[in-house]
Amino acid sequence: MTIRTPERIVGEGAQVGRSMPRVDAGEKLRGEARYVGDMSVPGMLHGKVLRSPFPHARIISIDVSAALALPGVVAVLTGEDTLDIDPYWGHAIKDRPIVAIGEVRFVGEPVAAVAAEDEATAEAALAEIVVEYEELPVVGTLDDALAADAPLVHDGPIRPGLFHGLGTLPDRDGNICYRYGFERGSVDEVFEQAEIVVEGEYTFPGVYQYAMETHSVIAQWEGGEVTLWATCQHPFLVRAEIAALFDLPLGRVRIIVPYLGGGFGSKSYTKMEPITVALARKAGRPVRIVNRVDESMVTTRRHGAKTWMRTAADRSGRLLAREARVWFDTGAYADNGPRVTATGADSAPGPYRWSGVRVEASCVHTHTAPSGSYRAFGASHVQWAGELQVDEVARRAGIDPVEIRRLNLLTPGEQVRPGGKPLDADLIGDIRKVADALGWDEPREPGIGRGISVGLLAAGAHPVSSAIVRLEADGEAIVLVGSTEMGQGQRTAFAQIAAEVLAMPAERIRCQGTDTRFTPYDRSTGASRSTTLAGLAVQRAAAEVRADLMEIAGKVWPDAGDAVELRDGAAWWKGERRSYPELIARRFGLSGGQLIGEGGVHPEGTGSYAEGPVFWEVCIGAAEVHVDRETGVVSVRRTATVADVGTAINPLLVERQDEGATMQGIGNALLEEMVYREGMLLNDSLLDYRIPTIEDLPPEQVCVIVENADGPGPFGAKGCGEGAFAGIIAAIATAVADAGVRVDELPLTPERVWRSSQGQPKEDAKG
Amino acid sequence: MTRIALQLNGVRRSLDVEPRELLLDVLRERIGLTGAKRSCDVQVCGTCTVLVDGQPVSSCTYLAVEADGREVTTIEGFREDPAFERIAGAFTRHAATQCGFCTPAMVLTVHALLRDGELTDEGSIRDGLAGNLCRCTGYRGILDAVAELASEGTGG
Numbered sequence A: 001m002t003i004r005t006p007e008r009i010v011g012e013g014a015q016v017g018r019s020m021p022r023v024d025a026g027e028k029l030r031g032e033a034r035y036v037g038d039m040s041v042p043g044m045l046h047g048k049v050l051r052s053p054f055p056h057a058r059i060i061s062i063d064v065s066a067a068l069a070l071p072g073v074v075a076v077l078t079g080e081d082t083l084d085i086d087p088y089w090g091h092a093i094k095d096r097p098i099v100a101i102g103e104v105r106f107v108g109e110p111v112a113a114v115a116a117e118d119e120a121t122a123e124a125a126l127a128e129i130v131v132e133y134e135e136l137p138v139v140g141t142l143d144d145a146l147a148a149d150a151p152l153v154h155d156g157p158i159r160p161g162l163f164h165g166l167g168t169l170p171d172r173d174g175n176i177c178y179r180y181g182f183e184r185g186s187v188d189e190v191f192e193q194a195e196i197v198v199e200g201e202y203t204f205p206g207v208y209q210y211a212m213e214t215h216s217v218i219a220q221w222e223g224g225e226v227t228l229w230a231t232c233q234h235p236f237l238v239r240a241e242i243a244a245l246f247d248l249p250l251g252r253v254r255i256i257v258p259y260l261g262g263g264f265g266s267k268s269y270t271k272m273e274p275i276t277v278a279l280a281r282k283a284g285r286p287v288r289i290v291n292r293v294d295e296s297m298v299t300t301r302r303h304g305a306k307t308w309m310r311t312a313a314d315r316s317g318r319l320l321a322r323e324a325r326v327w328f329d330t331g332a333y334a335d336n337g338p339r340v341t342a343t344g345a346d347s348a349p350g351p352y353r354w355s356g357v358r359v360e361a362s363c364v365h366t367h368t369a370p371s372g373s374y375r376a377f378g379a380s381h382v383q384w385a386g387e388l389q390v391d392e393v394a395r396r397a398g399i400d401p402v403e404i405r406r407l408n409l410l411t412p413g414e415q416v417r418p419g420g421k422p423l424d425a426d427l428i429g430d431i432r433k434v435a436d437a438l439g440w441d442e443p444r445e446p447g448i449g450r451g452i453s454v455g456l457l458a459a460g461a462h463p464v465s466s467a468i469v470r471l472e473a474d475g476e477a478i479v480l481v482g483s484t485e486m487g488q489g490q491r492t493a494f495a496q497i498a499a500e501v502l503a504m505p506a507e508r509i510r511c512q513g514t515d516t517r518f519t520p521y522d523r524s525t526g527a528s529r530s531t532t533l534a535g536l537a538v539q540r541a542a543a544e545v546r547a548d549l550m551e552i553a554g555k556v557w558p559d560a561g562d563a564v565e566l567r568d569g570a571a572w573w574k575g576e577r578r579s580y581p582e583l584i585a586r587r588f589g590l591s592g593g594q595l596i597g598e599g600g601v602h603p604e605g606t607g608s609y610a611e612g613p614v615f616w617e618v619c620i621g622a623a624e625v626h627v628d629r630e631t632g633v634v635s636v637r638r639t640a641t642v643a644d645v646g647t648a649i650n651p652l653l654v655e656r657q658d659e660g661a662t663m664q665g666i667g668n669a670l671l672e673e674m675v676y677r678e679g680m681l682l683n684d685s686l687l688d689y690r691i692p693t694i695e696d697l698p699p700e701q702v703c704v705i706v707e708n709a710d711g712p713g714p715f716g717a718k719g720c721g722e723g724a725f726a727g728i729i730a731a732i733a734t735a736v737a738d739a740g741v742r743v744d745e746l747p748l749t750p751e752r753v754w755r756s757s758q759g760q761p762k763e764d765a766k767g
Numbered sequence B: 001m002t003r004i005a006l007q008l009n010g011v012r013r014s015l016d017v018e019p020r021e022l023l024l025d026v027l028r029e030r031i032g033l034t035g036a037k038r039s040c041d042v043q044v045c046g047t048c049t050v051l052v053d054g055q056p057v058s059s060c061t062y063l064a065v066e067a068d069g070r071e072v073t074t075i076e077g078f079r080e081d082p083a084f085e086r087i088a089g090a091f092t093r094h095a096a097t098q099c100g101f102c103t104p105a106m107v108l109t110v111h112a113l114l115r116d117g118e119l120t121d122e123g124s125i126r127d128g129l130a131g132n133l134c135r136c137t138g139y140r141g142i143l144d145a146v147a148e149l150a151s152e153g154t155g156g
């Protein structure tokens, strides 16, 4: 169900704003869509990775002779094979060896890799590799890592990676590899005098993104060039990292990205590419590595986090000050931890008007799998904590949760953080819409809780994108853009954007995957940026083609001036029509030729993190839950989200994005948790790590699409698909609290809810 | 090696398989039918679903030798069946696919359950599809598409 307000803005071709079917639906339904694991290249070997069984150990020796002796085994890679290059990588911090060198820092860290003629042989060879370890002390949790005498996960200096985008990285402080914080206004004074102070500690678990397709890579060295077919959200950044690692010019690394079977952040930046390239280099033949699920779980995950927070308010419910400290468990290697930390800090105050704010966030190493990006990172970790406190203030002040937000929310144009982009969304309007959609004011039965939440997420990442649009001689167009289709529907959106500009049906526009040899540069696919930034590049590229068409039309009708109209794939003047093929033929004489347009987006200022974001993504959700106090079972009965998208390029796909985010939010709030004990992951299979099934789908779900044309993207669009995730997690947490249960740790499993509702102490902290 | 003979997408095939070889590997790696995907490996996600004698099975935990003498249908075969278009049409209209990784298995499962009259109302759809995970769509589009199909009766 959708509520759409106000009337949407469409152009003459009405291509933008229509819920056309996905351009890739047919291929996907027919099973024709190819993913990396479905592909092979001539001479290809199969790679398997031997992974560390210990969270922390010294490698004393590795004997690969028995593995190499197996018939069918072509090569075995160990750390020694990488010592001819600088083998450390990491886009934020270069802290990660291609294969372990002398030491392992998490269970699952690659220790060796085998390339063999078939998978079974490669697998069998792993068992023949003899590794002698000496176990070392383990830092299993945030508390362990922050203890005064904690063993250090890393002790060398910070080596900045190519793409942290966070200015100067500070030095290490014990196990803390990055810190980000800010203080504005008078904080201590306000807390001393405040009439209401709410304080608490909150725990967010490590979570597995579970893109159903695991990380998969084919690497091939040929003629001094590396070609990768890889599950990359950010192919151009991976290209740069591979080029730097193996000392190749950028143009000699080629990355081809077919369809991705989901990403959600798990395939952002570099993951399994370096080890696959190194193995192919050693084997002298192409190699394919396809992770199992348990391997992808330890390739990257969402950070677990601990938040201490307090909020001050006056008796009337006016919010005054907030202070937060957040610790993100980034695991053994930084991955995207620094950026997650900064984004989490930015989300911690919430979108309210404060007299004082102090936030300090730390990115902390432990001997667990590295943590990186996952949908709405940062905001998901802290928004629920902040919103629980706002509700508590409301309760003490005796006002309604919707009312307290209306009183305190920032309005468009107000500063969110100094120097950054001011608020570009109507939050007060949005919160009212989501409350109405949920039925906020309806009477509630016993056992029912309702929650509402609002937050902001710094979206867009770094604003660099480019696109090429080619109008072919037959009037069909091709869009080349280096952004990855991982399910979100960007190929459809790009086709619609180009079609709107070119005044032709989107069905006649093809947009395919990235091949860095041909598709122009795009910074990344994530942070809800594709429609906004790559989409803007597509719009600009199409505009160049349009200008070309108008120029040719001007030659056809010299007296027409600006009066030529483009419509339905043709130019029109005074009832006369010239189709695009006719116009193209006119320019090139005989048939053939094409019109080519180029479009780009780059930062206006320096593009630094501080100046951003590209836009503030609105994280709004509302939920109605039923809590069974006898069993502790929480069931979500109704959810509502707001997709504040500026302009919906394809409303149905917007709605589907929010529904997907809602379901993942339900998973994160109620079910999902990577359970670690002393550095060992206890639930490393989907038998034990449960994600939502269709049975968990709430009976009622509403997505409100808000179109105020206030985004920086094409036709006033801005991205979506992440905000609802953070919004729903927080809405469920506040709804369960509303039902009378203390909430300070996610997920809200039956056991946790039961203990809390019975006033029982929490279970022992996980070791 | 054991020689097995099966009817694969309507064509008789015989091939030699190892006793431990999984149907999914045989289909994907040996025959090149990649429509069935691999994800969880433990019969939870359902993305490896194919039809054996018309019934959905998880080919990641189904031995190839068990398929001896049986009829195996993968998406590559089913997409030529008239019943495919109806299901594909509903999935397309309702945008019930995103990344598409779960989709071929979802389509095969829906077909088998519809054909057997097991999808009648929302409850039966939730029951019937509980063994097919989808991480992208949040299931709403799938539910809408299948509810529409169910309300039209078994049709093809």
Ligand code: FES
Residues within 6 Å of the ligand: B037, B038, B039, B040, B041, B042, B043, B044, B045, B046, B047, B048, B049, B058, B059, B060, B061
């Ligand atoms: S791969 Fe077979 S059920 Fe998941």
Ligand code: FES
Residues within 6 Å of the ligand: A212, A261, A262, A487, B096, B097, B098, B099, B100, B101, B102, B103, B133, B134, B135, B136, B137
């Ligand atoms: S569409 Fe991606 S898993 Fe279902």
